[in-house]
Amino acid sequence: MTITQPDLSVFETLESEVRGYCRGWPTIFDRAQGSYMYDEDGHAYLDFFAGAGSLNYGHNNPVLKRALIDYIERDGVTHGLDMSTVAKRAFLETFQNLVLRPRDLPYKVMFPGPTGTNAVEAALKLARKVKGRESIVSFTNAFHGMSLGSLAVTGNAFKRAGAGIPLVHGTPMPFDDYLNGQVPDFIWFERLLEDSGSGLNQPAAVIVETVQGEGGINVARAEWLRALADLCERYDMLLIVDDIQMGCGRTGAFFSFEEAGIVPDIVTVSKSISGYGLPMSLTMFKPELDIWEPGEHNGTFRGNNPAFVTATAALETYWADGQTEKQTRARGEQIEETFRAIRTEHPDATVEYRGRGLVWGLEMRDKPTAGKVAKRAFELGLLVETSGPESEVVKLLPALTISAEELDEGLRILSRAIRETV
Structure with missing residues (x-):
């Protein structure tokens, strides 16, 4: 693909140096539809990034777009704080009927603010309020957000350093297979809990991602998650599952923890819950934990009604039957087969591949090399990002609605990018 160097001067002179993704994809995007983005010169890019997992149903999904346009055109409420609205009622009823009840999940739903880190902050605050303790246990290579409470349970040293102050009341433990299977699961964690001389304050909760996205696509085994849930129950700790990137069908089932057969005490959801890339997040918890006082945790934009509208349309369109889950698993097998072939072709350049559903690394x-592969993929018309503590993992997050042909096209481009890079 021949790309004319775009004029990026306004971004470089006026926008903060904190900008990131635009550095890896130096073009000016203009429009997007389905699994494609187009720059202002008309070049097409197959998108294996999907808004960092916020666009599980693709760009400008026509069904969701129609619902949004109709709502706006009839002057539906846009900004509603936590007021009761028609749009919120429709979402809550649909979410209960299509997601919670079929899975026998008893959760109350809280709208803490429009971003994932808002949902995590609310979860941590509630866990501490319920248990009357400060300490939260997280895991190596975890990522839970960029606000201070979320950073305190995030593992990445670069992101933590950005806080500028000590990050306290969080204790990291080894994630599944962090020690390469050489140590029994949770032996260190449980020993610290049992020993009154360990110096570990009794935790209020444990927060975990079933698949660590930013941490390098580290997939927890179902048996490890079940053992963690059992440990939390035995030692009176709440279990929080951060499903912000891996929920909403990314791993196959609507919630990523379903495969393990566990029921977390608290669950955070954001990114693709709106279905359209509109800001929206949920903090869900068992009814007995709902001890909030009215207004005790709030936010100006926690009632994003257009997001309720598109979220409802997404649930009705993609979660009324089991087809989305089946398709996601089938597409995942497609990626796994390609990664297996790449690993065979480049045994010295690659370490391993990991993933579930439509998240792979x-x-x-x-x-x-991972960054070089992503750069070459961009030049060839494919958007992929990297992850891991040293950006050593090429990460794939295609839309769940991607066709088999589009996925195959992107995987061919990626294979070529790897071949030409290594």
């Missing part, structure tokens, strides 16, 4: 042996 390919770890490169020479860590900077």
Whole structure:
């Protein structure tokens, strides 16, 4: 693909140096539809990034767009704080009927603010309020958000350093297979809990991602998650599952923890819950934990009614039957087959591949190679990002609605990018 160097001067002179993704994809995007984005010169890019997992149903999904336009055109409420509205009622009823009841999940639903880190902050605050304790246990290579409470339970040293102050009341423990299977699961964690001389304050809760996205696509085994749930129950700790990136069908089932057969005490959801990339998040918890006082945790934009509208349309369109889950698993097998072939072709350049559903990562042996692969993929018309503590993993997050042909096209581009890079 021949790309004319765009004029990026306004971004470089006026926008903060904190900007990130635009550095890896140096073009000016203009429109997007389905699994494609187009720059202002008309070049097409197949999108295996999907808004960092916020666009599970693709860009400008026509069904969701129609629902949104109709709502706006009839002057539906846009900003509603936590007022009762028709749009919120429709979402809550649909979410209960299509998601919670079929899975026998008893959760109350809280709208804490429009972003994932808002949902995590609310979860941590509630856990501490319920248990009357401060300490939260998280896991190595975890990522839970960029506000201070969320950073305190995030593992990445670069992101933590941005806080500028000590991040306290959080204790990291080894994630599944962090020690390469050489140590029994939770032996260190349980020993600290049992020993009154360990120095570990009794935790209020444990927060975990079933698949660590930013941490490098580290997939927890179902048996590890069940053992963690049992440990939390035995030691009076709440279990919080952060499903912000891996929920809403990303791993196959609507919630990523379903495969393990556990019922977390608290669950956070954001990113694709609106279905359209509109800001929206949920903090869900068992009814007995709902001890909030009215207004004790709030936010100006916690009632994003257009997001309720598109979220409802997404649930009705994609979660009324089991087809989305089946398709996601089938597409995942397509990626796994390609990664297996890449690993065979480049055994010295790759370490391993990992994933579930439509989230996959390919770890490169020479860590900077992953970034070079992503750069070459962009030049060839494919958007992929990297993840892991040293950005050593090529990460795939295609839309759940991607066709088999589109997925195959993107995987061919990725294979070529790897071949030409290594």
